[in-house]
Amino acid sequence: MMKRRDILIASASAALAAGARAQVGGAPVRILVGAPAGGSTDTLARTLAASMGPVLSRTVIVENRPGAGGNIAAEAVARAAPDGNTLLMSFTSHAINATLYPQLPFDPVKDFSALTCVATSPSVLVAHPSVPANNVRELIALAKAKPGQLNFAIGGIGSSLHMAGDAFKMQSGTFIVNIPYRGTAPAVQDVLAGQVQLMFAAVGNVQSHVKAGKLKALGVTTARRLPSLPEVPAIAETLPGYESSAWFGLFGPAGLTPDVARRLSDAARQAIAQPEMRKRLETEGAIPVGNSPDQFTEFVKSEIVRWGKVVKFSGAKPE
Structure with missing residues (x-):
């Protein structure tokens, strides 16, 4: 049989444990x-x-x-x-x-x-291979030469990737048309098919397409280059302060x-x-x-x- 002291210790331990659980609810x-x-x-x-x-x-x-x-x-x-x-x-x-x-x-x-x-x-700015720009500087020049003739696929109004594109336009002084989609997947598919020319996408969603040559990576949205895409410049290298x-x-x-x-x-x-x-x-x-x-x-x-x-x-x- 348990001694009275052991019972008291066990009871106290149980009470402490219950109190700890109560700190964040049971x-x-x-x-x-x-x-x-x-x-x-x-x-x-x-x-x-x-x-x-x-x-x-x-x-x-x-x-x-x-x-x-x-x-x-x-x-x-x-x-x-x-x-x-x-x-x-x-x-x-x-x-x-x-x-x-x-x-x-x-x-x-x-x-x-x-x-x-x-x-x-982090995300990356990608383009269909037919777009005649191979980096951010060339893209900005192209967009300024042809205002309103380039377009961005966006996976949802007000999404972080939508805002990444508009931050890019705001800082670069370019006019690129937004084409909204209900979700990232259909947006990526239309860029792959060449229906839309450009897109900001999460790295994980397009990295395989970039490595397969189906999309061109023009710049990453982090302040510095990413270890996973070391050959792709940061957009901030062309637009100082850009980050998204x-x-x-x-x-x-x-x-x-x-x-x-x-x-x-x-x-x-x-x-x-x-x-x-x-x-x-x-x-x-x-x-x-x-x-x-x-x-x-x-x-x-x-x-x-x-x-x-x-x-x-x-x-x-x-x-």
Whole structure:
């Protein structure tokens, strides 16, 4: 039989464990994703959930709530109880939508607890082989010689890749026509077929086509060249200051206690630091980040300002 002292110790240990679980709630942690299953955001969320679960000693599940550029999922998290059980895996549109949508039902900064940026996803400016430009400088010259005669395929109005193109036009002083599509896949197919001439695309979506010679890579959107495409110049080498990478970040609702926010952020960052997780992210063409809540908060604020200027330049309206 257990002695009274052992019983007391066991009871105290159980109470401490229960208290620790209560810090982030006892139910499964749900990560809401404002994008359909199978896309980049969904894939990253599921990869993170699988790695976070063991760190938290909790079940972490992913729930897709696509629509309105991620706003449906974001609103649900903004209105969720601040108990750490409901999180949001959002993306660049979280910052773009602050200007794109005239009236959001939430504040993208004040109504959320920014936990960490999970990863960034660089993109590359590609052209059909028939385009008589082999680099960004030649493309700018061609676009200025033929204003309105070149076109960009964009995978969705207000998307990060749409804004990458409009940022390019804004900084280069060119007029290139946007051809919107419902999704990246059909946009890529039409560029491959020569129906549309140009596109900004995630590196992972077009790298194989570039290496096969089916598309020309004119420039990457990162500040420096990418190890995966070392021969492709950064657009910033021609347009100083140009940079545009999609990002994916983890948020909770506003009002999380500092302890709960720290536990969730630490768990996510530990998961991101795991070699298996980093390898999976890199396979998806993403660059692991894992910054602090304060750093991520300031990053989101700066992204809202940066993309606000591009949205106003583009004149884009939500679909």
